[in-house]
Amino acid sequence: MDASYDPQAVESRWYQIWEDAGVFRPEVNPDGEPFSIVIPPPNVTGVLHIGHALNMSIQDVIIRRKRMQGYAALWLPGTDHAGIATQNVVERELAKEGLSRHDLGRERFVEQVWAWKAKHGNRINQQVRRLGFSTDWSRERFTFDKGLSEAVGHVFVELYNQDLIYRGERIINWCPRCHTALSEIEVEHEEEIGELTHIRYDYTDGTGSVVVATTRPETMLGDTAVAVHPDDEKYKDAVGKTVTLPLIGREIPIVADGGVELGFGTGAVKVTPAHDPLDFEISQRHDLPAIKVIDTEANITRAGGEFFGQDRFEAREAVRHELNKQGYIVEVEDHHHSVGHCSRCGTVVEPMLSLQWFVKVGPLVGPAVEPIKDGRARYIPRRWENNYFRWMEDLRDWCISRQLWWGHRIPAWYCDDCDEVIVSVEEPQACTRCDGSSLRQDEDVLDTWFSSQLWPFSTMGWPENTPDLEKYYPTDALVTAYDIIYFWVARMIMMGIHFTHREPFRDIVIHGLVRAADGRKMSKSIGNAVDPFDLADEYGADALRLALLQSAAPGHDIPLNVEWIDAARRFGNKLWNAVRFALNHVEPGSVPATGGYPEDPGPIDAWILSRLHAVAADYDALLDEYRFSDAVGQLYNFAWSETFDWYLELAKTSVRNPASADATRQTLGVVVRDLLALFHPIIPYLTEELWSELVGDGLVAAAKWPQPPAVESAGGVNELQALIVWVRRFRAEHELSPKTQIQLLVDDPAAIAQPWWQEQLASMANVAATYEGPPAVVAGHTRFTSGALQAFVPLAGLVDVAAEKPRLEKAIAQTEQLLARSQGKLGNPNFAERAPADVVAGERRKVEEFNAKLEKLRTQLAELG
RNA sequence: GGGCGUUUAGCUCAGUUGGCUAGAGCGCUUCCCUUACAAGGAAGAGGUCACUGGUUCGAGUCCGGUAACGCCCA
Numbered sequence: 009m010d011a012s013y014d015p016q017a018v019e020s021r022w023y024q025i026w027e028d029a030g031v032f033r034p035e036v037n038p039d040g041e042p043f044s045i046v047i048p049p050p051n052v053t054g055v056l057h058i059g060h061a062l063n064m065s066i067q068d069v070i071i072r073r074k075r076m077q078g079y080a081a082l083w084l085p086g087t088d089h090a091g092i093a094t095q096n097v098v099e100r101e102l103a104k105e106g107l108s109r110h111d112l113g114r115e116r117f118v119e120q121v122w123a124w125k126a127k128h129g130n131r132i133n134q135q136v137r138r139l140g141f142s143t144d145w146s147r148e149r150f151t152f153d154k155g156l157s158e159a160v161g162h163v164f165v166e167l168y169n170q171d172l173i174y175r176g177e178r179i180i181n182w183c184p185r186c187h188t189a190l191s192e193i194e195v196e197h198e199e200e201i202g203e204l205t206h207i208r209y210d211y212t213d214g215t216g217s218v219v220v221a222t223t224r225p226e227t228m229l230g231d232t233a234v235a236v237h238p239d240d241e242k243y244k245d246a247v248g249k250t251v252t253l254p255l256i257g258r259e260i261p262i263v264a265d266g267g268v269e270l271g272f273g274t275g276a277v278k279v280t281p282a283h284d285p286l287d288f289e290i291s292q293r294h295d296l297p298a299i300k301v302i303d304t305e306a307n308i309t310r311a312g313g314e315f316f317g318q319d320r321f322e323a324r325e326a327v328r329h330e331l332n333k334q335g336y337i338v339e340v341e342d343h344h345h346s347v348g349h350c351s352r353c354g355t356v357v358e359p360m361l362s363l364q365w366f367v368k369v370g371p372l373v374g375p376a377v378e379p380i381k382d383g384r385a386r387y388i389p390r391r392w393e394n395n396y397f398r399w400m401e402d403l404r405d406w407c408i409s410r411q412l413w414w415g416h417r418i419p420a421w422y423c424d425d426c427d428e429v430i431v432s433v434e435e436p437q438a439c440t441r442c443d444g445s446s447l448r449q450d451e452d453v454l455d456t457w458f459s460s461q462l463w464p465f466s467t468m469g470w471p472e473n474t475p476d477l478e479k480y481y482p483t484d485a486l487v488t489a490y491d492i493i494y495f496w497v498a499r500m501i502m503m504g505i506h507f508t509h510r511e512p513f514r515d516i517v518i519h520g521l522v523r524a525a526d527g528r529k530m531s532k533s534i535g536n537a538v539d540p541f542d543l544a545d546e547y548g549a550d551a552l553r554l555a556l557l558q559s560a561a562p563g564h565d566i567p568l569n570v571e572w573i574d575a576a577r578r579f580g581n582k583l584w585n586a587v588r589f590a591l592n593h594v595e596p597g598s599v600p601a602t603g604g605y606p607e608d609p610g611p612i613d614a615w616i617l618s619r620l621h622a623v624a625a626d627y628d629a630l631l632d633e634y635r636f637s638d639a640v641g642q643l644y645n646f647a648w649s650e651t652f653d654w655y656l657e658l659a660k661t662s663v664r665n666p667a668s669a670d671a672t673r674q675t676l677g678v679v680v681r682d683l684l685a686l687f688h689p690i691i692p693y694l695t696e697e698l699w700s701e702l703v704g705d706g707l708v709a710a711a712k713w714p715q716p717p718a719v720e721s722a723g724g725v726n727e728l729q730a731l732i733v734w735v736r737r738f739r740a741e742h743e744l745s746p747k748t749q750i751q752l753l754v755d756d757p758a759a760i761a762q763p764w765w766q767e768q769l770a771s772m773a774n775v776a777a778t779y780e781g782p783p784a785v786v787a788g789h790t791r792f793t794s795g796a797l798q799a800f801v802p803l804a805g806l807v808d809v810a811a812e813k814p815r816l817e818k819a820i821a822q823t824e825q826l827l828a829r830s831q832g833k834l835g836n837p838n839f840a841e842r843a844p845a846d847v848v849a850g851e852r853r854k855v856e857e858f859n860a861k862l863e864k865l866r867t868q869l870a871e872l873g
Numbered sequence: 874g875g876g877c878g879u880u881u882a883g884c885u886c887a888g889u890u891g892g893c894u895a896g897a898g899c900g901c902u903u904c905c906c907u908u909a910c911a912a913g914g915a916a917g918a919g920g921u922c923a924c925u926g927g928u929u930c931g932a933g934u935c936c937g938g939u940a941a942c943g944c945c946c947a
Contacts, residue, residue, distance in 0.1 A: 012912070197947085346947085395877070395945075490945090525885080527943085558898085561887065564878085565944090569885055571899045578912045589909035637887065641897070656909075733916090740916040746905060826894060838930040847892055847931090854894090
């Protein structure tokens with residue numbers, strides 16, 4: 009083995025071996041209980057970003073551990089066809105050649121996207137492999153592959169037949185750049201400073217006027233009414249009158265409607281039914297016409313008269329200019345308002361009346377809330393449940409049709425002869441009503457999330473009752489960032505319950521977003537995005553994974569610090585060298601893959617084994633609770649601060665002594681081996697490499713999860729450690745060279761100190777210890793005390809006696825403070841009465857301990873003279 | 874406007890049934906190239922846990938309020 013660890017060399021070789029061995033298939037544990045996770049499918053044309061790395065690292069920890077625990081553990085991978093995103097990517101490529109999708113036509117364009125997918129879709133899979141994620145590639149799925157598309161068709165038809173999908177004219181959000189309708193949650197609202205323009209509309213009868221205010225003056229071209237609140241005294245007489253719409257000259261009524269916000273602005277609002285959701289509702293109640301004045305290109309329609317053909321923003325200025333010229337503008341004021349943007353391309357969306365397909369969500373909500381309410385499924389952390397409930401409560405119907413070419417075509421056909429709508433999985437040959445044969449399929453495709461929402465069961469073969477569906481559905485855990493709870497998680501629950509009558513997963517593990525080091529969101533445009541593969545190349549995939557998991561406190565965002573990744577890499581080097589050390593003392597390949605704990609461990613061996621047992625148990629408990637950062641922290645500190653810093657050092661002496669060597673060698677082997685196994689889900693590559701060096705039997709990826717036995721530690725090690733630390737500190741504070749041997753006279757009436765300490769003290773602290781009781785003359789010594797145990801150091805020739813004084817004074821002051829605190833507690837009569845007995849007893853013990861210590865320290869100080 | 878989150882060492886963050894002499898990584902100081910590792914070891918400095926009021930024998934931890942920052946929804 010090399011003296012240092014080279015991540016690149018280690019990480020290039022194992023994935024293929026794992027795959028060839030089939031260890032990522034649940035079939036490696038044919039008799040195991042099933043445990044399953046489906047991956048949140050990344051966009052097929054995308055690249056993995058650091059958020060994916062976190063998301064998948066968490067899943068890999070879960071699944072690798074379950075696999076090692078003997079479960080038939082399935083982690084199902086795949087990708088999402090990502091309608092708009094993918095279409096945009098391919099369109100951009102075409103644009104480089106000066107082409108638009110319309111130049112190709114639908115069929116050739118879709119072929120082009122498939123070609124793109126074939127070429128680039130594999131990139132994601134390579135990236136998943138690069139980071140070592142243990143997905144079962146034999147079960148890989150794509151939201152647009154045959155089986156999943158059939159599931160989509162099936163679901164659409166079922167929902168349609170159940171009246172849960174309908175087609176209707178509603179106000180939708182239109183993206184003029186993507187040329188498609190969007191759902192509510194695909195619109196991002198941003199606060200912007202705009203101008204609120206107050207416009208005067210004169211009564212047609214010339215008796216006065218009403219003033220309305222708008223941030224979008226161009227929409228006035230499509231006004232078909234003015235509305236006021238029915239309780240608004242100011243407009244009591246105005247209701248029923250008409251006004252003449254400026255510029256257009258249309259006579260439109262003033263109506264009273266409860267939807268108008270009382271006391272906002274002037275109290276009168278213009279009503280543009282074709283371009284505002286609230287106005288549309290008002291128009292429905294008053295039977296008002298809807299006039300479209302903005303088209304799908306965001307240009308003014310012919311209904312806009314002289315403004316026809318102008319872009320909406322140009323028209324905004326032009327309309328205002330014209331209104332001003334004609335004297336209709338009363339006032340223009342600055343105004344903060346939120347403007348919707350397309351979440352895919354950032355273009356300002358246009359609310360627009362449009363004929364689209366919708367999912368009626370009302371009847372689906374209740375059943376989807378129940379499993380969370382009654383605990384059949386849970387969010388981790390729990391607080392996300394409230395967000396989920398609140399969001400579900402005021403969920404509006406979901407616009408699912410998209411005017412794109414890349415996606416599942418809506419399975420609806422229109423009969424040219426009789427206007428019948430035929431919704432069917434299979435393409436109908438003739439009209440079901442008039443038998444006409446002139447049928448046109450709906451041009452639109454479905455929202456990507458319509459297929460994603462079926463992912464937990466469609467990937468397993470649903471609606472067929474396949475063996476996989478039978479065995480692995482419902483899944484056990486879903487791991488995702490909080491930003492797609494609404495897009496994805498909520499809908500999977502709705503559809504899962506509706507179609508399979510089961511909640512699609514039990515534990516919904518919500519993690520945070522990875523942020524840039526400055527705490528801001530990572531984004532390409534800000535230029536602070538970090539590519540996980542650059543990090544993997546520089547520090548290793550293992551280091552990246554370890555760093556992410558160390559930081560992954562439940563549900564919290566993670567600012568990415570390169571220092572952490574570097575520290576994680578250094579940990580890798582430390583582990584590497586710990587194994588090198590172990591291999592100096594145990595034969596390569598001689599450590600069994602499981603078991604092999606010593607029958608008769610020595611004191612240091614029993615100590616580390618007892619710690620290993622305790623830490624492994626804690627680690628397991630924390631992982632069961634999905635507390636990754638706590639779990640990893642435990643193991644990391646045990647490995648470094650206890651095993652490497654103490655046990656390995658103590659072992660150096662122990663293996664030199666024939667009486668203890670065998671047990672220590674054996675212990676060393678199994679402790680390091682168990683560390684490798686316990687760390688394997690976190691840092692799979694390095695542990696596999698080291699396993700091959702140390703164990704040489706099979707793969708750690710397929711090894712048994714360690715269950716170190718409970719070993720009783722006879723004691724003595726902690727006291728020895730305290731003594732060593734005390735000596736080291738004494739040495740450091742007096743600036744004594746490590747080469748200066750220190751004499752130690754041990755006084756041990758309770759027989760705590762053991763013979764083997766002598767060698768350890770010599771090795772760990774360059775101490776020559778004798779066990780012959782306290783010195784005849786105590787003066788001129790300083791001493792260590794721990795309970796009845798005392799150790800004296802003669803100061804003569806070592807340090808100036810006076811120089812030891814400040815040390816003692818400092819120790820006295822500290823102890824006095826602690827004593828005062830404990831006495832304060834005990835001095836409170838309520839404390840003794842009300843605090844639990846063990847807490848009180850503990851406090852009494854402390855007081856005794858501090859008193860004893862103080863007494864000795866004071867004696868010492870006096871002895872120094 | 875409503876909801877949620879955050880505020881702990883110089884920096885970035887842990888701290889889940891209230892018992893803490895408050896931890897980690899990085900940074901800093903001193904010493905050490907000791908035969909696993911200088912990508913290391915040893916020792917150390919550094920915190921009135923945002924502020925405020927309360928509950929409690931006891932609060933970083935629970936409750937109320939304030940402030941700053943962030944996110945989501947309208």
